Amino acid sequence: MKPNSFKYSVLAVGVVAAMGISTAANAATPNTTGGISAGAAPITNVATANYSVAGIAQPNVTSNTVTVSVSETANFALVSTVDDGSIGDDIAINQTATPGGTTTFTHALTNTGNVTDTYTVNTTGNDSALVTATPDYALGTAPVTFTIVQADGTALTSAQRTALGTQAETGTLANGGTIRLQPGTRANLSYEAATPAARNGNDKGVGTLTATSTFFTANLPANATLVNENQTIVRLPTFKITKTATSTVDLTVANPQIAYSIVVTNATTDYSTAATDFVIRDVLPAGLSLPSGTASDVTVTGAGTATISTVGTQQAINVAVANLAVGASRTITFTVNVDKTQFTAANSSVTNNAEVYDKFIGPVSPLIAAPVLDTDYNILDSTDSTIGVTRIPDDAGEGNGAGIDTAGVTNFTRRAVVVSNPTTREVPLPQVLLVKRLIQLSLLTAVKMLKVPMLTH
Numbered sequence: 001m002k003p004n005s006f007k008y009s010v011l012a013v014g015v016v017a018a019m020g021i022s023t024a025a026n027a028a029t030p031n032t033t034g035g036i037s038a039g040a041a042p043i044t045n046v047a048t049a050n051y052s053v054a055g056i057a058q059p060n061v062t063s064n065t066v067t068v069s070v071s072e073t074a075n076f077a078l079v080s081t082v083d084d085g086s087i088g089d090d091i092a093i094n095q096t097a098t099p100g101g102t103t104t105f106t107h108a109l110t111n112t113g114n115v116t117d118t119y120t121v122n123t124t125g126n127d128s129a130l131v132t133a134t135p136d137y138a139l140g141t142a143p144v145t146f147t148i149v150q151a152d153g154t155a156l157t158s159a160q161r162t163a164l165g166t167q168a169e170t171g172t173l174a175n176g177g178t179i180r181l182q183p184g185t186r187a188n189l190s191y192e193a194a195t196p197a198a199r200n201g202n203d204k205g206v207g208t209l210t211a212t213s214t215f216f217t218a219n220l221p222a223n224a225t226l227v228n229e230n231q232t233i234v235r236l237p238t239f240k241i242t243k244t245a246t247s248t249v250d251l252t253v254a255n256p257q258i259a260y261s262i263v264v265t266n267a268t269t270d271y272s273t274a275a276t277d278f279v280i281r282d283v284l285p286a287g288l289s290l291p292s293g294t295a296s297d298v299t300v301t302g303a304g305t306a307t308i309s310t311v312g313t314q315q316a317i318n319v320a321v322a323n324l325a326v327g328a329s330r331t332i333t334f335t336v337n338v339d340k341t342q343f344t345a346a347n348s349s350v351t352n353n354a355e356v357y358d359k360f361i362g363p364v365s366p367l368i369a370a371p372v373l374d375t376d377y378n379i380l381d382s383t384d385s386t387i388g389v390t391r392i393p394d395d396a397g398e399g400n401g402a403g404i405d406t407a408g409v410t411n412f413t414r415r416a417v418v419v420s421n422p423t424t425r426e427v428p429l430p431q432v433l434l435v436k437r438l439i440q441l442s443l444l445t446a447v448k449m450l451k452v453p454m455l456t457h
Helices: 010-019 158-163 214-219 429-450
Strands: 004-007 043-045 066-068 073-080 091-097 102-111 117-124 144-150 170-173 178-181 185-194 204-213 225-234 239-245 248-250 257-266 275-283 298-301 305-311 314-324 329-338 349-352 355-358 379-382 408-413
Touching (some): 073 225, 117 214, 257 314
Antiparallel strands (some): 004 073, 239 257, 305 314
16 A cells, blocks of 8 residues: 655644644545645634623723644545455556457546545556566556545445535546546556457566546645556467377278277466366368267366367367366377278378367357358467467477377278289209219118118119
């Protein structure tokens, strides 16, 4: 809190107290012109005495007139009422921002002095000292809405409403507008700070709301303005897609199939937020198809609704997810049939990618066949890194960060060996004689080992 205090005449207060004048005389005259209060009406005191001498009335005696001007005390405070872990200070930090959206900041401007004062209220993109980091963008100017209440937050009394005069109890101030507050009242202020649509996750914005006292401007200009700083941080989901597939499939079997699993996680980062109303999509590569072609072929672990659509000539699995908290996951499993005629080349394989489509504001579902960036979606995370529009820093995405993605790859084999068109070949005569001589030598060696005499013919 940064209260500003100013006493117009401390000496006058002392004089009033010494004379025992009622404290009601300390009330400042309401200032309805918007300038410095002209001060309370001067208090005058004249002493008179009458007496008799020997029963004879004497002329009244009148003293000189004593005039006292009552002091005026200006005092006001401007504090942030945003719950950022420290309510009632000068700074609101780490408030969630969405590209193309607004973040609401609230403040309390209180007149704690004894004079009615007028305040000029401004919103700015001023870069004052930050608690967290250097800003990436300025929040800019915006109109401010207000409601005048008592200093303790309760509604104004009938007398206070009457004393408002031409000052409205609620309304909207254009940037640089003024508001007049009686002593003991406050204005609850609120404004929406815009975040440009082009901002990305973890970008930080800063802006200020200021209140300048008219009374101080005329009497103590250096202390006339109080500043509250407002900070935003762009929070976006960081999707991590892990897709696994049957690694090897033998195409010689009667009905080759591939089993797939897709796990989508809303990874934890310093700027994470829940993902809402997004769609997980898997467009099956040519040659792959669901057994029945319906959503019954797909199992979703956790809340999510699967539908089947067509993208070009290929089947597409779409799973709409209403909410995915930071750190939470959704798992999708299914099995597809393989058309062997589509994979006849040697060492053939198939890569199946998965994608996540999300919007900053509003739902994605139902997802059309050819979604348009910034119309149907703002975020596209894919296991194909060449098409992603993640809107997060590289070190949190594919740069070995929390959101790294993997695709499902399957290699095809043909394990059966078939010999076709057998042929007969003749062995040349010299080779035949050599074989016969080797047989004879083998037999001779065997006979000698048995010590059997050889018969000669």
